[in-house]
Amino acid sequence: MKVVVCVKEVPEASARTRIDPGTKRLDRGGAAALNPFDAHAIEEALRLVAAAGDGEVVALMMAPEGAADSLRKALAMGADRAVHVADDALAGSDLVATARVLAKAVEREEADVVVLGQQGSDSDGAVLWSALADLLRLPVVSQAASLELADGKVTVKRQTEYGYDVIESPLPCVVAVSDAINEPRYPSLKGIMGAKKKPYESLAASDLGLAAEEVGEAGSRTVVRSLSEPPARGDAVRIEDGDGDAAEQVLAFLVERKLL
Amino acid sequence: MATLVYLEHHDGELVKGSLGVLAKARQLDDEPAAVVCGSGVRELAAEAGRYGAARIHVADDVALEAPLPQPRVDVLASLVSEQGFDTVLFGASVLTADVAAALAARLGAGLNWDLVDLQVRDGELVGTRPALQDSVHVEVGWSAEPRLALVRSGTFDPVEAGGDADVVDVAAELEDFSRRAVMVESAHAESEGPSIEEADVIVAGGRGLGDPEKFGLLEELAKALGGAVAATRAVVDAGWYPYAAQVGQTGKNVSPKLYVACGISGAIQHKVGMQSSGTIVAINKDPNAPIFEYADLGVVGDLHEIVPKLTELVRGRKSA
Known part of the structure; x- marks a missing residue:
């Protein structure tokens, strides 16, 4: 059983993120971390291989060179090997350009299952798996609330707007898991130490046989035109319940807004 | 075009x-x-x-x-x-x-x-x-x-x-x-009682409630306000509350006049389902919870104390 898990690095939750007005891209200069949604994907990949009895989890990331720590966290959690696609030519890649890079990298691995997290916490993008699956010409199931492997196929309980569906797919396939599917393990000290010795492969776009016009801004068909302030939602009021009279203040607010 | x-x-x-x-x-x-x-x-x-x-x-x-x-x-x-x-x-x-x-x-x-x-x-x-x-x-x-x-x-x-x-x-x-991927089962939840999509007031709960029994506090407040109770995906997936009451990207989109979010951090998955509500009140212990970014009234405090007290106050006002 070989599972490839696609991860990304995002600005840390506590960091004040901004979009660079010059490049109109997310400013990735601040503190960064593994996308929290991807920790669930790594956990599920580890569980799949454990359930199969043997196999390998490969963590795959497309990101600038400096993002190695996030990929090492996947190794510290238990992934066996890391593949890091880092190339200045990839900057500014949109959904499809990014999917092209990941598809080429996944193809080299001949994985049984490709697992992704539910969304990127920075871009709120929640569509990459489907673009990736189409390029790989593999079946895809998203919004997985549970994932089971038996008899060469996966059975996925998937949540939609209307309830839960159960979907079966033969291997190989692409699965996007929700953050409700599991509780990701914390890397142990042993895991963190061991991660440094695990295989870590760095690749450029050319190693994947990708031409410059297929990736980065040149390979992207979406553009960011400008940035603006959103319309204000009105003045927000903040109460700290220091005096224990928060309930009274909420009541007064509701009365003032004629909601009672 | x-x-x-x-x-x-x-x-x-x-x-x-x-x-x-x-x-x-x-x-x-x-x-x-x-x-x-x-x-x-x-x-x-x-x-x-x-x-x-x-x-x-x-x-x-x-x-x-x-x-x-x-x-x-x-x-x-x-x-x-x-x-x-x-x-x-x-x-x-x-x-x-x-x-x-x-x-x-x-x-x-x-x-x-x-x-x-x-x-x-x-x-x-x-x-x-x-x-x-x-x-x-x-x-x-x-x-x-x-x-x-x-x-x-x-x-x-x-x-x-x-x-x-x-x-x-x-x-x-x-x-x-x-x-190759096939749907083998489609278990769509039936909603019971007043649908959260039609309610003018919604009191919603998330992981911050601590345990499933605490939804009782929200039910009391919802009753006092004449509204319905909703839940986040996290607590629905955990089996604390029925799927029919789930608000969010997967779940229902609601736009009541008043939305009271209790113990909800406000992840995007939840936000897309309720951001068009008229007035949003959020009660959460964590002052950094994202929900405060888009709440009209943010209360940093313990919902287990504030909610029952608020329920009493609302009841008192309505019977006055």
Whole structure:
């Protein structure tokens, strides 16, 4: 059983993120971390291989060179090997350009299952798996609330707007898991130490046989035109319940807004 | 413009969100086309004429019965290429997000998502996308056709503006890999009691409640306010509260006059389902919870103390 898990690095939750007005891209200069949604994907990949009895989890990331720590966290959690696609030519890649890079990298691995997290916490993008699956010409199931492997196929309980569906797919396939599917393990000290010795492969776009016009801004068909302030939602009021009279203040607010 | 709007359907009805996108398409293009995929959906598809579609393409095939994305991508890819559509619009949902992304990959096209507006400016299509917890609006565009867009759910309302439309059949020629995933069970929850979609007041709970019994506190407050109780995905998946009450991206979209969020951090998955509420009150222990970014009244404190007290105060006021 070989599972490839696609991860990304995002600005840390506590960091004040901004979009660079010059490049109109997310400013990735601040503190960064593994996308929290991807920790669930790594956990599920580890569980799949454990359930199969043997196999390998490969963590795959497309990101600038400096993002190695996030990929090492996947190794510290238990992934066996890391593949890091880092190339200045990839900057500014949109959904499809990014999917092209990941598809080429996944193809080299001949994985049984490709697992992704539910969304990127920075871009709120929640569509990459489907673009990736189409390029790989593999079946895809998203919004997985549970994932089971038996008899060469996966059975996925998937949540939609209307309830839960159960979907079966033969291997190989692409699965996007929700953050409700599991509780990701914390890397142990042993895991963190061991991660440094695990295989870590760095690749450029050319190693994947990708031409410059297929990736980065040149390979992207979406553009960011400008940035603006959103319309204000009105003045927000903040109460700290220091005096224990928060309930009274909420009541007064509701009365003032004629909601009672 | 040659615009195609993907119309989603559920339980024998066209989904309101995609009809809203059709209404928007009609402002951009005098004669937008629509496409409906499913099994036994010809009659349903014809209804799109009333909502402004000039022409309706119908792929009616048993292979399209289950709401799975990949067979739909095959239908749309040939339709868009053969008919030369330059713009394809979707109302965002679990299904359409997967359809749109795969279609973009197939056609080598640009997809912009989570749009809250679309305009034609100087002959170019421009989308508005809120980013970074809606703290900034990004104007997005496309450098080539076809231009694909997912519109944030609930952004536009349907308009009954049209009349009859031509209905054109489309063949469903499916790729082998598109047929491999199959739906073996569809367990759609039935809602009981007053639906949260119709309630004027909603009291919602998340993980911060601590344990499932604490929903009792919310039920008491909801009763006092004359509203309904809702829940986040996290607690529904944990089995604390029924799915029918779930608000969020997967779950219901609600827009009550008052939304009281208790112990809810406010992840985007939840936010998209309730951000159009009239007034949002958030009670949470964590002063850094994202929900405070978009609450009208944010209360940093212990909901286990505040909620019962508030319930008493509301009751007292109503009986006075």
